Amino acid sequence: MSEVHEDKERYLVYRIKDELYASPLLDFKEVIEFIKPKVVPSMPSYFSGMINLRGLIIGVIDLRKKLGYHEDYHLKPSMLICETEVGPLAAIIDKVEFVIYFSPAEIQDLKIEGKVDINCLKGFMQYQDHLISVIDIKKFVSNIEKENEKVDLQEKAA
């Protein structure tokens, strides 16, 4: 920390495919190495399953899938742990890039219909020659809809 940034906040910038995303650093509890999740039945496809993090069972959201990317197994992904309203969740991303100081006021509040649900998109930040989407990560990962009951017993029994 070379200088004191009074009006600035720290953001964690992470990469999924070629895109950069950022969320307030304090929204994350920790960053861990990828642990292969165990499947949980009848959950949406981007809900990869659960992991055992020091005795705590934590659900895993594949942010890559949730954002509409195809999984890329060549990369060694990371997991971001965040405490949300519905409990702790791990989000799979490709790579953690860096932490930057940025003034929230300078985030450009552009609501563009895209991969991120508009309610969870805080805007964009310009940093060097990158354009970074700022995501309300807690809200985004905790929004788990029930998949149209395709794994429902009713069809099975029929």
Next chain:
Amino acid sequence: MSEFDEELVKSFLEEASDLLSQWEGLCLKLEKEMSPETLNALFRIAHNIKGSSRAVGLLDVGQFIHIIEDVIVAIKDGKAKFNSKKLKMFLEAQSIMIDWFSVLSLESSYKGYPEAFISQYFNEKKEFIEDCVLVSSTTVSQTIAPVEAPKHEDVVVETATKPVEEAKVLHLKKESKDEVLRISTKKIDSLLNLIGELSIQQSILENSIQQKTMNDNEALIQSSLNLSRKITKEIYSNAFGLRMTPVGGIFQRLERAIKDLARDLNKEVDVIFHGSEVEIEKTILDKLIDPLTHIVRNSVDHGLEKSEDRDGVAKPKKGQITISAIKQDDGVEIVVKDDGKGLNQKRIFEKAVEKNLVPANASITKEEIFSLIFLPGFSTAEKVTSVSGRGVGMDVVMKTLEEVNGKILVGSEEGRGTKFKISIPTSLSIVDSLIVSINNDQYVIPIHSLEEVVDVDSHQMKLDESIYLYRGKVIPFLHLGDVFDQNGKQERHGVYPVLVTKIQGKRLALGVDKVFGQHQSVVRNLSTYFEKSFAVSGGTILPSGEPGLILNITSISEKYFKYLHTSKEVSA
């Protein structure tokens, strides 16, 4: 109100809830036998509450209890006679204070409760309070005085019910709040001792590793590791023990419920308790209060005959209800027994037929007939009373018990009495379970939800693998692999294990790929988002260190039968 005052009120309320429970016990003792010692003890409690309530600034409480105290003093001094009316007054005062204090515990500056309600309470008892009071104190007549004006009375009655409801609502809210447990210092001391021992072992380990002469120390390290393991295990069971409370705590409340109702119905009853020292986890015990209260009230209301009727059938005049808690290998059994008229098999069956719960030509055993009373919408009471006989009840009892993995059995002999046997686990934190594999993933299934595990050859399945012949009986079959697999039904060949479950009287066979064996699973709470997966009741860490899901067999089977039910309606 300052923070300091609030803190004071809080500690007063904690103390008072203890005192009030003693109060209840003493009243029940007085009912059995009036003795000066018991009365003295009651007086001391009243005096105590009065003193400490005034000390923390709850003057209304002080004034209220002061009047009760005066009545007790009058009885003590022989200026008034002790009778059932006065006993009822003491018991009611206890209920009022419990409600009142539960409101106060949420909002310590709450003022609305006392005036209206209390003046109504005293108004009802005016005649005999005044007798006692005239001789002892003048402040009381002042308290009662304003109510004597008739214009007040309408208001009084109207407002009186509101605080009670409010108190109830607030009470519900309270449940999510942090609870306070009373734990004996002995339990905490032994836990602290163990933790001390563990840290000693840890420093031994650290020390031996630092000295780098590992070879010499190997034996030391090994023994220290062994000890640590043993201590950790003990800490674990001790820590679980912290949540265990003796069942005796709810016995008194049951006795109160029985006695209150018996008094209202003019029945005479003795209550006998066994095994009040048996311990159950607090959360389970709390869940048991409502079902047990319902059962004992049922026994008093429908089971026990009136004293004059009992004479005719050569039974002792007083009815008897026995409640016993018995420690079992896999939990605790609570038995509620009455010597009343017993269940009427014929009437239960007729009622069930009438309500379309069973076909009229069904041939079922005595046991099965009794279990009909647990079906939703069943009630044999010809007259609807305020206590039971509303058709909700026994099914709710069953449901509540299932929530804590409990089971209930009923046995009865006509004319001799009824017996309810409730089995519950002592703890919800550890379940005996079966580890199975389904679609190459391991799952955990609680053993209590299973009746039997059998190996089945695929050709034993009939009708496109949807029916299984189980000891000559046809039961529906479902392979859990199909339930969890998004690709729908698969064909299976060869032998695979089938788990037979019986939930609410209905059997269902569930196929799995492999059974690995038994395991004592420590239940981990899952975050709320897992609720989206209908089949899951909790999580656990498998012996391999991987997370595992505990399957909710009840909800799987409920969902399956619900589907069968709706599809039948569609095709009909």
